[in-house]
Amino acid sequence: MSTIREMTEKRPWLAWVLFFLTVVVVFLLGLLASSIVERRIEAAYVNVPRSEISQFEPRNEVWGENYPREFQSYYATADTSFQSKYNGNAEIDMLEQHPAMVVMWAGYLFSADYTQGKGHYYSISDIRENLRTGAPMSPEQGPQPSTCWTCKSPDVPRLMNEMGAAEFYSKTWAELGPEVVNPIGCGDCHEAETMNLTITRPALIEAFERMGKDITQASHQEMRSLVCAQCHVEYYFNKEIADGSQYLVFPWDNGFTAEAMEEYYDNLEFSDWTHKLSRAPMLKAQHPGYETYMTGIHAQRGVSCADCHMPYISEGGQKFTNHKMTSPLQNISSSCQVCHREETEELVRSVYRNQDKVMETRNILEQLIVRAHVEAKTAWDLGATEEQMEDILMGIRHAQWRWDYAAASHGASFHSPLEISRLVGTAITIAQETRLDLARLLSELGQNEEIPYPDISTKAKAQEFIGLPMEKMREEKEEFLETVIPKWEEIAAEREASWNTPVAN
Secondary structure, three states, X not given: OHHHHHHHHHOHHHHHHHHHHHHHHHHHHHHHHHHHHHHHHHHHHHOOOOOOOOOOOOOHHHHHHHOXXXXXXXXXXXXXXXXXXXXXXXXXXXHHHOOHHHHHXXXXXXXXXXXXXXXXXXXXXXXXXXXXXXXXXXXXXOOOEHHHHOOOOOHHHHHHHHHOHHHHHHOEOOOOOOOOOOOOOHHHOEOOOOOOEOOOOHHHHHHHHHOOOOHHHOOHHHHHHHHHHOOOOOOEEEOXXXXXXXXXXXXXXXXXOHHHHHHHHHHHOOOOEEOOOOOOEEOOOOOOHHHHHHOOHHXXXXXXXXHHHOOEEEEOOEEEEOOOOOOHHHOOOOOHHHOOOOOHHHHHHHHHHHHHHHHHHHHHHHHHHHHHHHHHHHHHHOOOOHHHHXXXXXXXXXHHHHHHHHHHOOOHHHHOHHHHHHHHHHHHHHHHHHHXXXXXXXXXXXXXXXXXXXOOOOHHHHHHHOOOOHHHHHHHHHHHHHHHHHHHHHHHHHHHHOOOOOOOO
């Protein structure tokens, strides 16, 4: 103090400088304190629930009254403007891009329509408008089961609570159509009272139990992936668990790899359909995103699905999860660059390099599998026996299963590029060995010339090649949308009008 006094006595102007500096510091500290108090008040106000919400409330708008920021960000899933080099959230006709898929799925509804799903906002409209729902392609397939609704709506937990899971699975898709009307949302992943993450689909819980794991012991960080694993997984419909139902099951008993699930299916002698050309007992991969994620570097490092696809953001003093579930490439600064320090352009190039390499070998595999189906049909036409074809058909089944596993798990070439490259490589080997066996058999049957590759340069040509009645299917779907859907919507409106709807204060 004596030093400061001596300095100010010698330099009187210095006292004024110190005075003004003190005023400025006090003013700034006051602003900081005011900001902190205001944000705490705002946070306290926002976090006070305005309405009581039932655990089985399916309407996202009702949840949105209490959680407006999350609700607003969720409805950004209606945006379909983003398209990366491969996929995105734009509507893409995958059969037009890869006509070989039509032949690979001959005899199965995916050969008629495989459009990349848009955001969660469209989960109901997408499944209603798809050509795969409605009249079956063949009588033996029968109507689509209600199990197809399982991952499409928070109405599903409500219905399972009312009737039980087995009863829910026993219905047809059309029977529950008027009941399942709200798109994927809050009630699928959150407890109403605490907003903690929760599992609402029994198939995931049952899969963990069969593996000897207690899903209730999962950490919050693990739950940020497990709520996604309720739907973004491989599954099948087991008709033997409960009479009259097509019970949803995740085939994880032997592990998460494609080979482990293949073994599981082979032991059950399960098949999704019999191929129209080759007569092979086929497996259709669904969307094993969680399984491929589990074999990748991000899972090994403890990074969750939500860390990349639903990164945290701040707004008005509030930190919350962005519920615009989308590709990390659409929001690199909040997702990738939280951990990675490379520039945006380099991160994008890195992703595309991996995807390009996988796609290059995947395209080769598709052509080999198409040839195998066509050559197998020729063998049947020439009089091949069941015994002669048994190993060949199993080879086709295994090669296409590996291809489908890699193709259907959207983002797999990013989530686990080494695993997917390995998988496609083994499938190429299986397909080539199967075609060698076919060549020997065809030679024995008198076919010594190369069987020409079909002209499937477009989706339309490929569908014509396998004999799909596309015009009839489109007419039936149009009639369905014009006559049935309005009735469903009328029933749903009457039902929801009878519910007590919470109103914000």
